[in-house]
Amino acid sequence: MLFSQHRFFYFKTEVYFMRQRIKELQGLKSEAQVCICGFIKTVRNKGKNLKFMIIDDGSSQIQATCLRNLLGEKIDALDKISVNSVLKISGTLNRTDLSKSGTEVLVTDLEVLSSAHTGLPIDISEELESSLEKRLNWRHLDLRNPKKKLIFRIFSDFLKLSREYFYARHLTEISSSKLMAAASESGAQVFQVNYFERKAFLAQSPQFYKQMAIAGGFEGVFEIGPVFRAEPSFTSRHTTEFTSLDVEIAYVETVEEVMCFEEQWLAFTFSGLKELYSKQLEELYGIQINIPELPFPRISMTQAQGIVKSYGIECLENSDLSSDGEKALGRYVKEVFNSDFVFLTDFPWSVRPFYHMRSENKQITKSFDLIYCGTEITTGAQREHRYDILCSQASEKLPDLKGIEDYLNFFKYGCPPHGGFGLSPARVITCMLGLDNIREATLLPRDPKRLTP
RNA sequence: GGGGAUGUGGUGCAGUUGGUUAGCAUGCCGGUCUGUCACACCGGUGGCCGCGAGUUCGAGUCUCGUCGUCCCCGCCA
Known part of the structure; x- marks a missing residue:
């Protein structure tokens, strides 16, 4: 009935x-x-x-x-x-x-x-594909193509599975402010906005606030939200605004624990997505999701530099890998370990922000990047939670500590040791589906030239 | 910010060593069809070859400038 x-x-x-x-x-x-x-x-x-x-x-x-x-x-x-x-x-x-x-x-x-007008400005059939620029100008039409729609279904379920995983591990989802009085990290490359009689800045990362939540006594927190980078980057893997997935876990005493958490979470989401979408991905993209094997290979920066050099790519000591270097490392771990993922560990202090914890060797930090198919998708670290050491590290990197007083105060009255990471879901999806531009996996991409629709 | 490509009907492309009327596919418009399924068939519409200047008897094609777009590097996620 x-x-x-x-x-x-x-x-x-x-x-x-x-x-x-x-x-x-x-x-x-x-x-x-x-x-x-x-x-x-x-x-x-x-x-x-x-x-x-x-x-x-x-x-x-x-x-x-x-x-x-x-x-x-x-x-x-x-x-x-x-x-x-x-x-x-x-x-x-x-x-x-x-x-x-x-x-x-x-x-x-x-x-x-x-009733629809005829003569669409782009081709949304499966036979012809209009240029990315035109499709983005007419995004709502572009999305009517099941192949494009699938990207955002997968994106959505990636976030859903992530939430499921994090909630089950007692992480609390937070929403931190995106408007700040001072820049959230380096001070450079932030968007400035008018805030009544003052200037405000758009958050480049929820980094400081998720650490604040740890100082507030949460066992762990995560946030899925927009971040803004005023970088004039003209590449297929950068946008000026993107959805960032950030995790911070308390009572973490080694950076290894953070990497373990991340790889297990990713393996969980990948097998979940494979279960949900393998048929459609095979049909529409002719691909399969590779469920990663654990643990992911871990390669220190020092080792990586040797490997990258053996591929004939230059790299300087005490510096980060170039993007060609990352690609070479991606190829290396695929060949040697048959892995799409690799943790790049032990970054030099010189290329990391002040709040990353240093190793016994002061030139090295307890930090990592995660490379997926040759593209950096994550930066993570154990954080320096000891107030005095944090202050002195900040003094080394920053001209003065006035701008980060509030942040430093988070650690003044006790704070558990902790670590975490940030990840770009759009980069994950782009690599997973073999898309050639991150804009394909960004609903409404913003870049130095695009502010519409 | 540095470097490199590219711009041709609505869309996606081709266009030879510079040569006369710029093609193809698809879309769109009109028509025919009671089992199509990338429907088919018949007919039609649609382009100042990004813009400007130059070389030349002649420029879609060569040169310079300009604008748009894309990619790579750097920065990062």
Whole structure:
């Protein structure tokens, strides 16, 4: 009785419209009465009395077969209907070999919910692909391509699985402010905004605030939110705003614990995503997700420099790897360990921020990067939680400590040892799907030249 | 910030050593078809070859400038 009309679903006293998801029609019997909504992907007109349409509601696609016998004069409305218009269709589910998919809806009633103009500014078919620039200018149209939509489904489930994993390990999700009185880390490359009579800065990272939460006594925290970098970077893996996933865990006494946490979390999300999306990824991208084997290889900066040099790539001592160096290291671990991931460890103090904890050897920090398929996706570290040492480290790196007084105060009255990392989900997805630009995995990319749509 | 590419109908591309009317695919418009499924078939529309200057009898093609876009490096996630 509840579903007899397939129209309304009564829940307590509220009434919800009961559209059926096309994806879920697969589970219904032939002859079932159905009501679906969606975009018209194609119309195949076979004359005045028979027309076929492909309807896409975002969950899946199905053929809607329109026969004059069943639809009457309403079929004439389809003579002028344009592709991309939105329809509501009632009909009968029909399992038949006449349709390649084996399923169709025989339409008995239809309503045009939205009529689309013709002549789209970009091509959203699977056959032709418009340039990235044009597709981003018309992002809402671009997303109608199931292949593009899939990227953001995976993005969404990556975050969902991550939350699931973090909550199960007693991390608390926080939302820190993105407006700050002083720059959050280096002081450079931050966006300035007007804040009443003052200047404010957009956060480049929730770093300081997640450490504040640790000082506040949480066992661990994480945040998934936007960060802003005023870097004039013109590459396929940088944007000026991106969603950052940041984790900070208390009572961590070695940087190794942080790396273990991260690799186990990633293995969890990767196998979750494989379970959810392997079929669609195979169909639309012709790829499989590689579930990483644990532990990821760990390679110190010193070792890495030797490896990179053996690939004929220059690198200076006490400096970071160049992006060519990262790519070479990625190739190396693939060849030697058959791993897509590698932790690059023991970064020199000279290239790390003041709050990373130093090793016994003061030139080395207890920090790491995570490289995935030759691209840096994470920076992490054990943090310096001892107030006096932190202050002295800050003095070494910064001209004065005035700007970070609030931050230093976090550690003044006791703070557990802790560590954490930040990661770019968009970079993970870009590499996972083999996309050639991070903008593909960014819903509305912002870069030095793009501020719209 | 430094370097390198690129710009041709709505979209994606081709265009020879400079040569006359700039092609192809797709889209779009009109028509035919009761089982299509990348529907098919018939007909049609659509381009100041980014912009400006120069070389030349002649420029989509060569040169310079300019604007847009993309990529690489640096910075990072």
